[in-house]
Amino acid sequence: MRLLVLFVLAGSVSAADLLKSQALGSGVFALIGEIGGRTYENHALNANFGVIDTPDGAVLIDSGASFEGAKLLDAEVRRLTGKAVKWVINTGSQDHRWLGNGYFASRGAEVIALSRTVATQKANAIAESDALAALLKERFKGTQPAYASREPADDRAVLELGGRRLEIRYLANAHFPGDVVVWLPAEGVVFAGDHVYVDRLLGVLPQSNVSTWLDAFKAIKALSPVHVVPGHGSVTDLAGAQRDTGDYLAFVASGVRRFADDMAGVDQAVAALGDAPQFAHLANFAELHRGNVSRAYLRLEAGE
Ligand SMILES: [Zn+2]
Known part of the structure; x- marks a missing residue:
């Protein structure tokens, strides 16, 4: 039964x-x-x-x-x-x-x-x-x-x-190499795929490149969409996408660059950037953030 x-x-x-x-x-x-x-x-x-x-x-x-x-x-x-x-x-x-x-x-x-x-x-x-x-x-x-x-x-x-x-x-390699967006110019809608995460923290994977992902994000902004359909999370506008994805990418990209320029090592980068209360409200923050910083640092250090 x-x-x-x-x-x-x-x-x-x-x-x-x-x-x-x-x-x-x-x-x-x-x-x-x-x-x-x-x-x-x-x-x-x-x-x-x-x-x-x-x-x-x-x-x-x-x-x-x-x-x-x-x-x-x-x-x-x-x-x-x-x-x-x-x-x-x-x-x-x-x-x-x-x-x-x-x-x-x-x-x-x-x-x-x-x-x-x-x-x-x-x-x-x-x-x-x-x-x-x-x-x-x-x-x-x-x-x-x-x-x-x-x-x-x-x-x-x-x-x-x-x-x-x-x-x-x-636009540029982002979450994975070869990710794309679908843009509807007449409707002002961009289907941003995994370039944009809203409500939850994005994941930096071994195949992700944070600095070119940030470039891709800027290219999405240049389209001036009315609606941004993220790969994950609620439909939003550019301000929402900026808050939950653009600002985070900028934080990680510029943060790891600072430490890599000083050859500080991954442990020091994670220790310094691992607390980011401005993003802690995003779902999955506790699970993903420190690993994101670590992978972004190592990728930069490897010169990729
Ligand atoms: Zn995804």
């Missing part, structure tokens, strides 16, 4: 349970995932996604972390727009940005990503798949890394999809 109940509960999960949808006007939607970590329960959809309604079909920005997760996103897109996903754009190479590509390709959608982004996806595919298979267990079934069928080589791709103009823009 208990097993049956669990089965029914597991079978009834929908994207609307995991992601909050927010209309931004003109048929543009943000799907906001929880800001905590990946879990079995959330299908590793702990990130934000974008949906753009066009007369010819829907555009989905980022495809989720698995075949099953992609299926949930697909159902949510249909609920919001009444249409199937015709195009998928990947803003990055972290699992939840692209491991759902295979599902959408199998439904006839065109997957679009810059070749820089695809290159990092290829480099990360095995490690990401192994980690998610362990976490999502049977919910990972059917997931195979699948790459874009349209792969612009330039750093800026201007697309006309269903009569809508969208620009994919590579």
Whole structure:
């Protein structure tokens, strides 16, 4: 009996349970995932996604972390727009940005990503798949890394999809090499992917480059967006993005540079920069901040 109940509960999960949808006007939607970590329960959809309604079909920005997760996103897109996903754009190479590509390709959608982004996806595919298979267990079934069928080589791709103009823009290496934003100039909406974190602390990973990430952030500001859909956290404006991401990147980048210039060593940098009460309200601060400083310092010291 208990097993049956669990089965029914597991079978009834929908994207609307995991992601909050927010209309931004003109048929543009943000799907906001929880800001905590990946879990079995959330299908590793702990990130934000974008949906753009066009007369010819829907555009989905980022495809989720698995075949099953992609299926949930697909159902949510249909609920919001009444249409199937015709195009998928990947803003990055972290699992939840692209491991759902295979599902959408199998439904006839065109997957679009810059070749820089695809290159990092290829480099990360095995490690990401192994980690998610362990976490999502049977919910990972059917997931195979699948790459874009349209792969612009330039750093800026201007697309006309269903009569809508969208620009994919590579700005600089950020959270991962080859991360991009999707910019809707007519609507003033930027889907910033993992360039921008709101409400929670961003993560500096071994592949992240804080100083070029800060450059990318400045390039987002230069677009003068009205709405910033971050990779994680609430939809915001430039001031909100500045507060939770821009100021933090500047703090870490300039802080580690000061210590690296003096060849002070990573321990001293972490000790001095490890308390940053101005950012302590952000979720995950206690777990991530000191590691962020340490990785940013070591990367700078290595001269990368
Ligand atoms: Zn992310």
